[in-house]
Amino acid sequence: MSRLPHVRRPLLAATAVASLALVAACGTADSGSDDPSTPAGGPTATTAAPSPDPTPTTTGGSEAADPDPEADAAAPPFPADTSVDTADPTGDAALTVTDVRVGHHDGYDRVVLELAGTGTPGWRVEYVDAAVEDPTGETVDLAGDSVLQVVVTGAAYPFETGATEFPLKQPVTAAGTTVVTESVLVGTFEAQTQAFVGVTGSPAPFRAYLLENPTRVVVDVQG
Template sequence: MARHGLRVPRAGAGGCDAVAVKRRTSLPAGAVLAAAVLLTGCAQQQPSTASSSGAASSSASAGSSSSAGSSSAPPAVTTAPAADGAFPADTAPDTAEASADARVTVTDIRTGRHDGFDRVVLEVEGTGTPGWDVRYVDAASSQGSGEPVAVAGDAVLQVTVTGAGYPYDTGAEEYASADPLPGEGTRTVTEVVFDATYEGTTVAFVGTRSEAPFRVYLLEDPSRLVVEVADQP
């Protein structure tokens, strides 16, 4: 009687391996039942293996996507902390050089009150960039003559503008308003006394209630020297 070879999968450590099973035309019922059980077992195992492979693939894909997403994310932006509002000033002399072509005339003087400090502004006209020498002095005296100058307050802040010129040099009219100029709502500044222009410098005296910290800087359009005096407790 002819023999036929039937390939029946076998469950093994590496999955279901195909093995040859020799059978006659009529196989015992037990053998057929065993083969059916093995086939059923392999049918259940193979999807599980495929599912595991798919899960691993999905996990790898997800990991790859996550990694790609992380690498393409923009870097964190760090915002600098806000200023604490402290007044950056002291009582040491403050000086700055005038430009070589400076020839300016003080045309206006103003005082004002701001949060935490008083402001004195000396507006100038002319050419070049003025310099300055601002410092506390023991007593005010007029430049040129040396005569004492009366200034209200317990301390005197002398403001010297360098690179100054006479009105006939600059074509600008020199300050000739209130003298002394009282502080407008100020807390530390008492008044400003304009002195004179002499040999390239113009002097004004700022009376204060104490030797409070101050700062000096220059603004443009129009050009003006700014002196700010901090409040005292």
């Protein structure tokens, strides 16, 4: 009888060792260290792919520089040639160009010079050899093959009219034009405001006329 305890101790020790080994093996298997797709501590976190950036859009000028329905009714017919077009201002005219717009209409492109002040403006519109600023004599950068000069008469400086002048020498363009490339307001000197219109190709027939409420000098170039 004295041998039984002596024999059982090794058996109990062996059993305990086997149990510890089994627990360690299970722990190792649960850790997932043998599976590279599943790191220790739990399943791999997933991250949604970032959405692509929105496609950038561009905006062009208005397809109708002056959508006033009365504009076309007031417009004279296009002349058969490209001769000078003139009109006289009223004696009380003192106006500042506050906006320049360019747009496309069926059969022609339109340039609008909007003005604020008193009286009625006049104008002199004609093709010239080059875009030359008056009175400096400096050449103005202008896209296009032909240069149409627009001189608004009866003009005044902003400090005289209290109106905010449209930025000078800033090209104005619009999407979809067929003959006008851009228009540039140059500046005012001796009661005249000078602007240029770039035209694609040879000089094309044009017409100039007045619209009111608000006051506008409109130049349409056929093409």
